[in-house]
Amino acid sequence: MKQFFKFVLASIVGFIVVGVIMICVVIGLIASAASDKDVTVDDNSILNISFKTAIPERTPNNPLSSLPFLGLGDDKSVGLNDILASIKKAKTDDHIKGIFLTDSYMMGGQATTEEIRNALIDFKKSKKFIIAYSEIYTQGFYYLASVADKVYINPKGIFEFRGMSSQVTFFKGALDKLGIEAQIIKVGTYKSAVEPFFLEKMSDANRLQVTAYLGSLYNQFLTCVSTSRHLSKDSLYSMANNLTIHYPADALQYKLVDGLKYKDEVLSELKKLTNTDFKKDLSSITLAEYAKDNDGKTTDDGNKSSGDQIAMIYASGEITGGDGDDNTIGSDKISAALRKVRLDDNVKAVVLRVNSPGGSSLASDVIWREVSLTKQVKPVIVSMGDYAASGGYYIACAADSIIAEPNTITGSIGIFAILPNMQKFLNGKLGITFDGVKTGKYADLGDATRPLTPEERAILQDEVNRGYGDFTNAVAKGRNKTQAYINSIGQGRVWTGEQAIKIGLVDRLGSINDAIASAAKKAKITDYKVVGYPEQKSLFKSFGSDIQSRVSTHFAKAELGESYQYYEQLKGIKQMMRTPQARLPFLTEVK
Incomplete structure (x- = not known):
């Protein structure tokens, strides 16, 4: 027995020692990653820009991005x-x-690409x-x-130029x-986020709005490519419509690219442009x-010598309650x-950067209230990203001014709710039945084990009608329009930034920097x-709270590959069935 206890004690001590060592190793890795801040740029360098991952609004606080540790380096x-x-800065x-x-x-979305494209034009x-x-x-x-x-392409490469399409996944079957x-309660003829659950194809109203906004997006694409490549827009449209470009040689023939080259040939040209000896490697630095040396990771034009600040509040993703x-x-x-920024005397103006397809209507209203209060004491300018629709527009509409890219997706002013009726599934497929008692007629309102009664649906x-009324009223006040007018352009209809400016939902087209400049001007x-x-979050808070999420996400992405996006969208269904929602049409993908 004594030997047994010695063995157990030794095992416990060994476990503790290994745990301490592991903690020290992890802390060492974190410290190493966090301290790796000095970046040296050699003379005659090129800035190597490659986008192979999603582009968030701001760089994630992940100092371990260079370390392949349980998915934390992904x-x-x-x-x-x-x-x-x-x-x-490179300019x-x-x-x-x-x-x-x-x-x-x-x-990234098309408005994100537009921002980067315009920055390159400025460069x-x-x-x-x-x-x-x-x-x-x-x-x-x-x-x-x-x-x-x-613009060069590999001689054996692939060049896509075929126009845009939008596809919706339907679950009714x-x-x-x-x-x-799926028991649907909604307001808005065009509020098509619920269609995948009770239709097998797009409604006429949804087809109309998607055709309109996709046409607007495509027009922006063709117009800008036409300007950059000095080609007529009609010619570009014809090339795409007839699928003229099959091979890289076709792209060269029709002047969409400037040459067919292998990478070594392009690197040789870069060496020539940078006066680099052909026997030496190019001096380059990744984006x-x-x-890493960006000061404060901002895009401001200020001199930053005074104490005055413009607060950039990032509102990115689905809108939910909580943190x-x-x-x-x-x-x-x-x-x-x-x-916080409303009460901070150093903050002279606010830029609310919205990149959201919407979400909970209640959470959207909570944020709208704070935007309204902030506007009373200092300027609030909204900068719209890829999406600022439905709930995303709700939180934006109280601002002094709204600036969007021409290919921002916005509008979608509408409300809906989905309640599942799983009675046939539970009873007929699984043989599960339910019985119980209740103290009031509506005590089990929303119970998924049975259908809604006509009274409950009413x-x-x-x-939902009341929520839509609150939404349209908020937009009407913020945009200085009548509620009747907002209802006429609302009804859940989606618009591009280019379209929205014509109907008064957006004030002007522009970038994040335009929004900052506007905020500075209004604050004088x-x-x-x-x-x-x-x-x-700080490094250690982020590491401690996010490790489980990061690891599970890492393995899910590795297993599902490109299908991971559908997994994420299916997870969103649960949230959609909790509270009334103000969000974009569900599972719409523009290709």
Whole structure:
């Protein structure tokens, strides 16, 4: 027995020692990653820009991005804030001779691509070169690369130029087979987020609105490519419509690219442009490395010598209650950030950066209230990203001014709720039945084990109607329009930024920097610093709270691959069935 206890004690001690060692190793890795801040840019360098991951609004606080530790090193994304700041810095950096755009998938939305594209156009004012090369040009990457001085493609590569399409995934057939009914309560003829659950194809109203906004997006694409490549828009349309471009040689023949080259040939040209000895390697720096030296990770134009600040509040992702995270807009966290900047005398103006397809109507209203209160004491300017629709528009509409990109998706002013009726599934498929007692007629309202009664459906419809009335009233006040007019352009209809400016939902087209400049002008300041909110978690808080989420996400992505997006969307169904929602049409993908 004594030997047994010795063995157990030794095992416990060994376990503790190993645990301590592991903790020390992890802390060492964290310290090493966090301290790796010094970046040296050699003379005659090129800035190597490649986008192979999604582009968040701001760079994630993940110092372990370079370490392959349980999936923690997977997130090497550079935020849009740092991308724009880096391109702007490179414009005047004497060490940077040009930009090399290469091998990008452009997983960001079209407004994000527009921001980066315009930053590259501004970079060209420095007379420095931009060279683009890829083995595969998706339409998204080509839209970006078309601004380059030279666009090259691998002679055996792939060039996509076929127009845009929008696809919606419908679940009604699957739900019918399972015996599950989606009980829909909504307001808005065009509020099509619920259609996948009770239709097998797009409604006429939804087809009309998608055709309109997709046409607007495509017009922006063709117009900008036409300008950059000095080709007529009609010719570009004809090429895509007839699928004229099959091979790289076709792209060269029709002047969409400037040459067919292998990468070694492009690198040789870059060496020539940078006066680099052909026997030596190019001096280059990646975007992720170059971004490490960005001061405060802002895109501001201020001199930053005074104490005046413009608060940049990032509202990115689905709108939910609570704190949310880096990928969702938690009403508590965003509201707290708005209250903080509202009470801070150093903050002279606020830019609310909205990139959201919507979410909980209640959470949206909570944030709207804080935006309204902040507007009473200091200027609030909204900058719209890829999406600022439904709940995303709700939180934006109280601002002094709204600035969007022409290809921002916005509007979608409408409310809906979904309640599942799983009676046939549970009874008929699984043989499960239910019985019970209740103290009131409506005590079990919303119970998924049975269908809604006509009276219950009327109650819920009244709640959704009331929510829509609150929504349209908020927009009417914020935009100085009548509620009747907002209802006429509402009804859940989706608009692009280009369309929205014509109907009064947006004030003007522009970038994040335009919004900052507008905020500074309205606050009557010229010397300021842009400060990001909500504050990102510290290294150790982020590591401790996010490790489980990061690891599970890592393995889910590895297993599901491209199908991971559908997994994420299916997870969202649960949230949609909790509270009335103000969000975009569900599962719409523009290709």
